Amino acid sequence: MTRVMASGVFDIIHPGHISYLTQAKSYGDELVVVVACDETVRRNKHDPITPDYMRAKIVGALKPVDRAVVGRSSGNIFDTVREIAPDVIVLGFDQNFDEMELEKRLGEHGLGGIRVVRATETADDLNATRRIIEKIRRMGGTS
Numbered sequence: 513m514t515r516v517m518a519s520g521v522f523d524i525i526h527p528g529h530i531s532y533l534t535q536a537k538s539y540g541d542e543l544v545v546v547v548a549c550d551e552t553v554r555r556n557k558h559d560p561i562t563p564d565y566m567r568a569k570i571v572g573a574l575k576p577v578d579r580a581v582v583g584r585s586s587g588n589i590f591d592t593v594r595e596i597a598p599d600v601i602v603l604g605f606d607q608n609f610d611e612m613e614l615e616k617r618l619g620e621h622g623l624g625g626i627r628v629v630r631a632t633e634t635a636d637d638l639n640a641t642r643r644i645i646e647k648i649r650r651m652g653g654t655s
Contacts, residue, residue, distance in 0.1 A: 518604070
């Protein structure tokens with residue numbers, strides 16, 4: 513059995529997420545998704561719209577996903593990777609990781625042999641949460 517790990521914020525589920533998770537699932541038999549905890553989202557992006565436990569519940573209900581977990585607030589991705597023990601890590605097309613560098617760092621943390629690949633971008637107009645939020649703002653949806 514090949515276990516695949518994917519990760520992200522998943523604040524507003526959109527076609528880009530579905531594409532990413534479908535691509536991730538194609539690399540193995542089991543897809544485990546790490547949903548960024550609220551603290552991590554605040555530190556790296558913005559105030560989350562939906563709490564982490566709800567985002568994990570929603571992501572876990574998506575067809576390609578076998579299991580969704582909330583990531584640690586420590587920011588140490590290597591502990592999370594060690595717990596999940598994936599054979600493959602699939603990065604989102606816009607995630608700020610270099611595949612080769614991540615593989616090297618995994619090896620330095622005793623996690624060598626994990627394949628790291630990147631998903632491709634979907635062609636949909638609303639394939640990013642920030643684009644959806646911007647469109648809502650333009651439409652006057654912020655009340």
